[in-house]
Amino acid sequence: MPSTREIRRRIRSVRNISQITRAMEMVAASKMRRAQQRVTASRPYAERIEAMISDLAALQLDAEQLAAFPLLAKREIKNIEVLLVTPDKGLTGPLNSNILRRAGKFILEEAEAPVKVVAVGRKGSEFMVRTRQDVVAEFTGLADSLTPEDVTAITSVVIGDYVSGKADAVYLIYSKFNSTLSQTPVVQQLLPIEPKAGSGEYNDYIFEPTGADVLTELLPRLVEVEIYQAILENFASEYSARMVAMRNASDNARDLVSDLTLSYNKARQTQITNEVSEIAAGANAMRQQG
């Protein structure tokens, strides 16, 4: 049985850890609230712009005209680019390994051509470098208060690679935020853009200046918004996962402290009992002698 002093030392160290995890939990909780608000606030824009593109692509232009837009053009797939969005930091429970496992599965099993990686977030970038994947660009240290303009650099790398033919398809991999307790890794095709079927409600839109002009501006905007959205989803997922992980850690620490306190009291009691019986034995011996 460990001595009382050893147990006391362990209790103290577990308490210290639980103080840290509790502080991290609270920090993550407040960041989480803000990140969740931002991700829900940005969804309508992404939905509307997608709907607008479907409306436009479905009715206004025939296949030949559509082919004139490089971002819509389908090519034979010889090279694939993956835009991997991950957190910069760890301590997020299973979130990071889930997203990295999903990305690994995509690259090794699902992709039908060699894959280049553009990493957003340090965890993804480190993982891809460690596993000797072809990392062509990395963006780290993004602030969770980022605006759509802040992703312009990422967007231009991706669109540049697609238009110049370095990649024939671009996929976006990120952790989708469902709720505080649930985040799922998602693989989503970013380029070429495949318009969904439009509502078909109106088929006589007037365009200003022209349909082609509108589409030319709308398409890169959609790519940017999807990337922006993915980054926000990633932040909301990261903070949610970290808060839950830290809450579990704090709870475990509390259980551990109460277990240890119990064994500490037992050990102390045993020690006292021993001492008492030694004294009693000593006193008895004295009396018999006298």
Added chain:
Amino acid sequence: MAKLTVEVVTGERIVFTDDEVDMVIAPGASGTLGILPNHAPLITTLAGGELRVKKSGQEYAMVVFGGFMEVTPDKVIILADAAERVEEIDASRAEDARKRAEDEISKRGATEDLAAAQASLRRANIRLRTAERRRSGRRSELPGT
């Protein structure tokens, strides 16, 4: 009388939404557009400028900095690159931004910085012009005060 549902959305938030609107005046890329209910379906790009929404005699003003607008007979959806309500404009900050941008432009010729400075100058000017027009407009609506 028919009404319009109006939504002004940016990547970050919904700036304005109302489903009882009488008229929308928007800065289209090829000129200012006035949209009444039952307008023909229309999709246009937007320039930077003032966006006005009229509802039962009241008028709400916003600034938008580029974007798109989709019009259907009962709906106007504005996807702005950035937008803010007039009340949110901080005139002194816009004024500062304008001065800074002008300094920047006069000082250097580096192309990338120049473009950024010109863009922020444009934004500052739109903000100031809109805020200014609001203030003077309100005064003229209340004669005798």
